[in-house]
Amino acid sequence: MVLALTLERIMSKQGILSSYICKIYWGHGINGIESASNFYFGKHPSLLSLAESAMLAGLIPAPELRSPLRDQRSGKTFQAKVLRRMVEVGSLDIEMALLTVRQPLYLHLNRPEHSDGLSYMLSFSWLGLGENKKLNQVGKESTFKGTWDWERESKIWEVCEEMERWAVKVRHRTSVKASCLN
Numbered sequence: 001m002v003l004a005l006t007l008e009r010i011m012s013k014q015g016i017l018s019s020y021i022c023k024i025y026w027g028h029g030i031n032g033i034e035s036a037s038n039f040y041f042g043k044h045p046s047l048l049s050l051a052e053s054a055m056l057a058g059l060i061p062a063p064e065l066r067s068p069l070r071d072q073r074s075g076k077t078f079q080a081k082v083l084r085r086m087v088e089v090g091s092l093d094i095e096m097a098l099l100t101v102r103q104p105l106y107l108h109l110n111r112p113e114h115s116d117g118l119s120y121m122l123s124f125s126w127l128g129l130g131e132n133k134k135l136n137q138v139g140k141e142s143t144f145k146g147t148w149d150w151e152r153e154s155k156i157w158e159v160c161e162e163m164e165r166w167a168v169k170v171r172h173r174t175s176v177k178a179s180c181l182n
Helices: 002-010 011-022 035-043 050-059 074-087 094-102 150-181
Strands: 026-027 105-108 121-123 131-134 141-145
Touching: 002 011, 026 035, 026 050, 035 050, 035 105, 050 094, 050 105, 074 094, 074 105, 074 150, 094 150, 131 150
Parallel strands: none
Antiparallel strands: 105 121, 121 131, 131 141
């Protein structure tokens, strides 16, 4: 506690956070936000979308266990938790949180076991049964035939449905509070 108070006297909260995310472990042997951003999404942190940033923020407590490369559902699950918390503290409205959780995550797999440098879509399939999306490094989409992963897609769909149920509860609580004040 004393160390935290001393640190706050010499650094701003923004400076402390910046220093922290530039050094912490992000899983898969990656340290620092710039390396993590490049590893998971193939881009600089300043170019990350809200969806991508929320997914990365969800990794922080346990990056190996929460890695979307380990369990593809976990990327969306912890992204949704971060978005819900942002709504609760007033940093984000519910509609934007719902829109964000519905967006697919495009993981950039530029590692030795994926030497082609391709990105794979991590979200429910918009193409239908038997097709998956594959993006090349310049972002052009192509379609390839494959097996639709029903289990993965249904788990990700459940995350989105759970987020929508949560939003309904929050809206109801807000309307009840508003009607009590009037």
